[in-house]
Amino acid sequence: MKRTKKVRKSRNDRIFDAVLYTFAGLITLGALYPMYFILIASISDPTQVSAGNIVLYPIGFSLKGYTHLASYSQVWVGYLNTVLYVIAGTFICLAVNIPAAYVLSRQDLVGRKLLVVYFLIPMFFSGGLIPTYITVKNFGLLDSFWVMVVPFSVITYFIIVARTFFKTTLPQELWESAQLDGCGNTRYFIQFVLPLSKAIIAVIALWSAVGIWNSYFNALIYLQSPQLYPLQLVMRNILINNQVVSDMSTGSAAAEAKKAASLIKYCAIVVSSLPIMSMYPFVQKYFNQGVMIGALKG
Amino acid sequence: MKKYLTLLLALALAFTAIIPAFALAEDIPTFRIAIVRWTDSWGTDFAETALLKQLQEEAGVNIEWDVYYYGDWAETKSLLLASGNLPDAFFGAITLSDTDISQNQDFFVDLTDLIPQYMPNLTAIFEADPSMKALVTNRDGKIYSLPKKLPLRPLTAFEPYINTVWLDALGLPMPQTYLELEATLEAFVTQDPNGNGIADEVGFPASGTAVNDINQLMIPFGTQASREGNFMGLNNDGQPYFVPTADNYKAGVEWVHGLYEKGLLSEERFTQTSDMVTAITEADGGSLAGLFYAWTADAGAGVNADQFEVMPVVSGPDGNRYVESDPTYLNYSRNEFEVTTACQDVGKLLAFADLFYTDLASLQTYYGSIGDGKISDNGDGTYTVLVPSDGTSLDTSCWTFSFRDHGPKYMNAEFESSIILPEDQGDGIKLRDDAVNNMYGRDNFPVCSYTEEQLSRLAVLSTDIKNYVEQMYAHWVVDGGIDEEWDAYVSQLNAMGLTEYISIYEDAYQFYLGQ
Numbered sequence: 001m002k003r004t005k006k007v008r009k010s011r012n013d014r015i016f017d018a019v020l021y022t023f024a025g026l027i028t029l030g031a032l033y034p035m036y037f038i039l040i041a042s043i044s045d046p047t048q049v050s051a052g053n054i055v056l057y058p059i060g061f062s063l064k065g066y067t068h069l070a071s072y073s074q075v076w077v078g079y080l081n082t083v084l085y086v087i088a089g090t091f092i093c094l095a096v097n098i099p100a101a102y103v104l105s106r107q108d109l110v111g112r113k114l115l116v117v118y119f120l121i122p123m124f125f126s127g128g129l130i131p132t133y134i135t136v137k138n139f140g141l142l143d144s145f146w147v148m149v150v151p152f153s154v155i156t157y158f159i160i161v162a163r164t165f166f167k168t169t170l171p172q173e174l175w176e177s178a179q180l181d182g183c184g185n186t187r188y189f190i191q192f193v194l195p196l197s198k199a200i201i202a203v204i205a206l207w208s209a210v211g212i213w214n215s216y217f218n219a220l221i222y223l224q225s226p227q228l229y230p231l232q233l234v235m236r237n238i239l240i241n242n243q244v245v246s247d248m249s250t251g252s253a254a255a256e257a258k259k260a261a262s263l264i265k266y267c268a269i270v271v272s273s274l275p276i277m278s279m280y281p282f283v284q285k286y287f288n289q290g291v292m293i294g295a296l297k298g
Numbered sequence: 299m300k301k302y303l304t305l306l307l308a309l310a311l312a313f314t315a316i317i318p319a320f321a322l323a324e325d326i327p328t329f330r331i332a333i334v335r336w337t338d339s340w341g342t343d344f345a346e347t348a349l350l351k352q353l354q355e356e357a358g359v360n361i362e363w364d365v366y367y368y369g370d371w372a373e374t375k376s377l378l379l380a381s382g383n384l385p386d387a388f389f390g391a392i393t394l395s396d397t398d399i400s401q402n403q404d405f406f407v408d409l410t411d412l413i414p415q416y417m418p419n420l421t422a423i424f425e426a427d428p429s430m431k432a433l434v435t436n437r438d439g440k441i442y443s444l445p446k447k448l449p450l451r452p453l454t455a456f457e458p459y460i461n462t463v464w465l466d467a468l469g470l471p472m473p474q475t476y477l478e479l480e481a482t483l484e485a486f487v488t489q490d491p492n493g494n495g496i497a498d499e500v501g502f503p504a505s506g507t508a509v510n511d512i513n514q515l516m517i518p519f520g521t522q523a524s525r526e527g528n529f530m531g532l533n534n535d536g537q538p539y540f541v542p543t544a545d546n547y548k549a550g551v552e553w554v555h556g557l558y559e560k561g562l563l564s565e566e567r568f569t570q571t572s573d574m575v576t577a578i579t580e581a582d583g584g585s586l587a588g589l590f591y592a593w594t595a596d597a598g599a600g601v602n603a604d605q606f607e608v609m610p611v612v613s614g615p616d617g618n619r620y621v622e623s624d625p626t627y628l629n630y631s632r633n634e635f636e637v638t639t640a641c642q643d644v645g646k647l648l649a650f651a652d653l654f655y656t657d658l659a660s661l662q663t664y665y666g667s668i669g670d671g672k673i674s675d676n677g678d679g680t681y682t683v684l685v686p687s688d689g690t691s692l693d694t695s696c697w698t699f700s701f702r703d704h705g706p707k708y709m710n711a712e713f714e715s716s717i718i719l720p721e722d723q724g725d726g727i728k729l730r731d732d733a734v735n736n737m738y739g740r741d742n743f744p745v746c747s748y749t750e751e752q753l754s755r756l757a758v759l760s761t762d763i764k765n766y767v768e769q770m771y772a773h774w775v776v777d778g779g780i781d782e783e784w785d786a787y788v789s790q791l792n793a794m795g796l797t798e799y800i801s802i803y804e805d806a807y808q809f810y811l812g813q
Contacts, residue, residue, distance in 0.1 A: 051577035074338070130380045137383055220370055221377060226342075237338045240369045252596045252724070253693040255576075257339040259600070262573060 042066070042266035050262060065267035072264065075271070077227060078234035085230055086212045089149040093208040094201060096153050101162030102193055107172065123156035129221070136222055143224040152218060158204050165200040166193065206283055213276050231272050238268055328360040329647050332378070332385040333704070334371050334393045340698045347699055348669025349662040357650035368392060379405065386641040387651075390704030391446070391631045397757055399442055399636060400750040407637040407644055410441045416645045417652035420444065423708050430708065432813040434632045437749045444635040444651060449660060449709035450717065450725055452732030453623040453739045455525060456514060456591040459598060459606035464491035464499075464588060472609060476518035476553070479589075479612045483562040486588035501562035501588045503578040505570055508771035509764075512541055513622040514591040515557075516550030518614030524743040525627040528760065529767065530803050532741050538807045540800050542767045543788050548780060549615065551771065555778050568772040576600075594727045596691070608734040623739030630745065634706050654706040657713040664707065666699040682718040683725075692723035746806035756802055759795045766794060 009017070041049045045060030053059055069075060103109055104116060126132070141147040170193060178188050194201070216232035223229060229237075238261055335344075344350075345363045354361055364385055366374055375394070378384060379402050388394050399406060414421050424431040427447075434445045465472065465482070468491050473479040483501035485491070491499060502515065509529070512521040523531040523541045531541045541547050557563050564570060564578070579587045585602035592598030595606045611621045635651050637644055653659055665683045666672025672695065674682045686695040696702050719726040748756065770787055774780040 047577065047580070047582050050573040051581065052574065130377065133377050133383075134381045137381060142383075220373065224364060226338075226365075237367060237369075252594060252691045253340070253697045254336070255597045255600060256691060256694050257337050258572070258576070260339055261337075262576075 038266050038269050042270045046259075046263050049266070065264050066271075068260070069264045069267045069271065072238075074226060074229070074234050074237075075231070075268065078229050078231035079272075081228060082213060082231040084145075085148045086209050088145075089153065089212040090205050090208045092149050092153045093155070093158070094205055097155060097158045097204060098162060098194075098197075098201060099189070100154070101159045102166050102189060104159065105163045105166035105170075119156050119159060133221065142222055143228065145228065147222045148212075148219060148228075148230065155208075158207065162197075162200050162204060165197065170196060202283070210276060235268050235272055239265055326358060326360045327643050327646060328362060329386040329641065329650075330362050330364060331387045331389050332364040332366060332393065333389040333701075334366045334368055336368050336392075336697070338367055340694070343699055344701060347662070348667040349659065349700075350667075352669070353650065353653045353659065357646065357653055359646055359650045361650070366393075384638040384640040386638060386647060388636045388638070389634070390701070391633045392704065394443075394633055394636060396633065396748065397753050399633065400436075400753050403442070403750075405638050406442045407639060407641065408440055408442060409444070409637065409648070410439070412644060412648055413441065416648040417655070419652045419655035420706075420708075423655055426710075427708075428813075429630070432747075432810075433630055433745070435747065435813075437747055437809065442636060443633045444706045445630065445632050446634045446705065446707040447709070448629045448703060448707060449664060449714050450719065450729065451625070451629045452728050453625055453628075453736040454621055454732055455624065455628055456593060456622065457731050457735065458514070458589060458591055458609040458611065459595050460609035461486070461491075461585060461588050461605050462607045463584070463605045467491040467493065473612055474610075475613045476615070479518075480553075480557060480560075480562070483557065483588055484560060487562055492584055492586070498586055499588065500564055500578050500586055502557070502590065503564045503575050503587045504567065504590055505572065505575060506563070506567035506772065506775060508542060508768050510591075511554065511771070512547065512550070516547075516554055517620045517622055518612050519546040519550035519553070520614060520616065520618065520620050521547050521550050522620060522622050522740065522742055524745075525622075525624045526743075526745065527764070528743075528803065529764070530743040530800075532743050536741065538743055538800075538804055540796065542771070543791060543796070548784060551774050551780050555775050555780070558775050559778070563775075568776065594724075594731065596727075608731045611735050611738055619738045620740065621735040621738040622742075623736065624742045625739075626744045627742070632745075634704070651706055655708045657709050660707045660709040661713075661717065663701045663705060665696050670699060672699055676718075680716045680718060683720060685720050685723055692720060692725075696724065743803070743807070744810055746803070746810045748802070748806050752802045752806065755798065759799045762794045763791060763796060763799060766791065 037054070040056075040058040041054055042065055043061060043063065044054050044058040045062045046065065048054055048059045100119075104112060104119070106112075109115070127135075136142060136147060136151055139151075141151060174192065175188060178192060183191075214232060216230065216236050219228075219230050219233045220236070223233070342363070342365055345361075345365075350361070371393075375398070379398065382405070384405055413424075430445050430447065431441075434441050434443055436442065460472070460482075464470075464486055468485050468489055470482055470485060473482045487497065487499050487501050490497065504510070504514075509523075509527050512523050512529075513525070521531065521541050521544070523529050529541050530538055531544075533539050533544075554563070558567075564575070566574070575590075579585050579590055579598055580600040580602055585599050585605050587599070589609070590598045590606075595603040595608075599606055611619045613619045637647055641647055654663060661681060662668060662673065668675050668681075672684060672686075674684055676682060683692070685692055690698075701707075719729070721727070721730065770783075774783075
């Protein structure tokens with residue numbers, strides 16, 4: 001029988017709730033306001049924005065920034081590249097991390113503990129930028145499509161999370177009974193493990209996709225040709241490089257470059273974060289699951 | 299029969315087209331040159347100009363440009379140098395600094411003996427203008443980089459622009475002394491010269507740094523220092539001195555503090571961003587700035603440029619008028635071109651670089667190519683720089699379609715007079731405005747050469763010293779108290795190694811004089 005009558009909360013509880021809600025509300029506002037500001041700044045008159053007059057609502061509605069951005073071809077090249085990197089990178093990331101995690105989750109793997117340590121070491125200590133650069137260079141990957149998707153696809157954190165998932169959700173008995181029916185390792189992985197692990201695959205795919213979408217540093221270091229730039233690097237050029245144009249001996253050209261950049265700055269942020277932001281509501285449940293999975297590592 | 303003949307002819311034609319293409323492809327070496335540009339807003343058209351095509355053909359080389367942007371360059375530069383993944387050459391003075399070259403000397407080709415062999419144009423310039431040679435010659439007599447001298451240059455980098463519309467509105471004359479300037483700024487912020495009933499006027503909106511203010515706001519006190527940002531100046535006897543521990547600096551800071559107290563400077567001048575300054579100077583419906591320093595009025599105030607005119611510099615407490623002038627820094631520079639050990643055919647690459655050192659090439663690497671319609675050859679030995687037809691400013695067009703300030707360049711003084719500049723654009727305005735004050739220019743601490751050891755000592759010392767000077771400057775302008783804290787400040791600087799810092803610059807200056 002369902003209880004319809006709620007337990008009356010004590011006065012202390014209500015005060016506690018009120019404080020909690022106010023506090024959570026403030027944090028939410030603090031997180032949402034910058035995004036809201038960027039949105040209203042992108043549709044306001046640029047001079048009002050730089051004068052600091054925009055606080056709560058757009059002033060001097062103008063779509064100049066967006067029309068200017070639409071003509072900035074490098075942004076669209078970057079968009080396309082990012083989409084390709086996300087698709088290829090996520091695929092490769094899954095292809096290397098999921099099987100590794102599964103193998104490490106199997107009790108009967110010889111030298112399992114050593115392998116885990118082997119994976120863990122680079123998670124805490126990396127080789128450093130310059131040795132990594134030289135390695136990438138010697139593989140002939142500099143300034144190519146593949147440098148963006150192959151070299152950094154093994155992520156130990158993903159392996160650990162997925163391994164924990166396999167360990168806790170796939171009972172040893174399942175493997176034993178499959179074995180009795182004559183099922184080998186490969187077949188077991190493809191026909192049993194993968195279908196039973198959709199949740200973890202979705203989570204890792206999402207983490208990887210978001211990570212690739214937001215990353216610019218590898219592109220900055222390893223890419224040279226503008227036609228390979230991902231969106232975030234294009235954005236960085238717009239937002240940062242125009243700020244450092246020296247006033248020294250550059251007359252009106254510097255002022256004009258800065259002005260063009262400040263015109264499209266907010267619109268560029270909106271355009272580049274909108275797709276990944278609008279994905280969130282649909283995949284949120286997987287994210288929650290992902291957090292739960294990650295909660296128990298061992 | 300006729301059909302076969304046609305086919306044969308067509309084949310023959312195809313052959314003649316293919317053969318030279320093959321021949322060319324085999325003979326022409328390709329060089330990879332790294333160049334750093336200020337911003338990607340100006341695109342990469344600079345690499346496709348008619349002049350560059352012509353020079354590549356003349357030298358029989360093919361150039362591929364690795365384009366980097368200044369904001370990312372510090373990171374990428376250290377990677378390139380540390381990993382040894384070198385291009386054949388580096389181009390432009392903002393690409394590598396003296397320290398980069400001296401610390402990685404093994405990567406760079408010693409050009410001392412190669413210049414006379416492969417670079418006839420530059421050798422002739424070295425003979426005619428020995429300062430060009432002195433500029434690139436290291437203390438040990440070796441040359442690792444190529445120099446440039448910019449043509450048609452002003453004496454002052456930043457001119458003072460005053461809001462003459464406000465002067466007229468209040469019926470004020472042009473200020474003549476630093477005290478009159480203070481009174482004028484006060485009138486600007488208190489008497490509502492733009493007549494909108496709101497006290498939104500800002501006397502001097504610029505952001506505050508000691509390194510800028512000593513050459514601009516407090517220049518009436520004679521605090522001029524090198525544009526290199528090392529705080530070194532020359533006193534009236536021509537002796538080098540460290541400006542931020544001098545008496546005139548102290549007096550200047552006190553005066554600036556007074557201006558700040560009265561609300562004549564931007565209140566947030568030590569924290570604001572450049573966007574906030576632009577919002578004041580370029581405000582819709584009329585600039586809200588009384589005075590600013592800029593390369594040209596339109597660089598500072600954009601569409602409001604008409605409101606401003608160059609202010610003749612005001613006289614200081616000693617009755618003299620000072621203006622910042624640094625022609626050696628502004629016009630001459632080294633490190634414009636370095637060849638690395640990755641280069642397979644140094645002679646050929648140097649021969650290509652030598653082609654930049656003619657009057658006509660320098661004109662076109664500065665304003666854009668004649669072949670692209672950026673400059674018209676009048677046929678009588680004069681050249682007219684054309685205003686871009688698409689509405690962009692000449693300055694932007696120059697940065698887009700030429701190397702502008704960067705790279706090897708040298709123009710003879712006689713040739714400069716054969717160039718006709720549009721008077722209402724870019725360099726035309728700059729030279730006109732520069733003429734107002736340039737007679738007050740004095741010698742400045744020059745661009746010197748340093749030994750490897752001196753460079754590494756300076757790298758260690760200067761960071762702390764400069765940061766401390768800037769920090770104390772901001773503190774004194776906002777809070778005051780320079781009198782009480784002055785002695786502690788000087789002894790703190792001495793503890794940071796100021797004596798050694800100054801002695802390095804003195805030594806370099808003596809060497810400069812010796813040359």
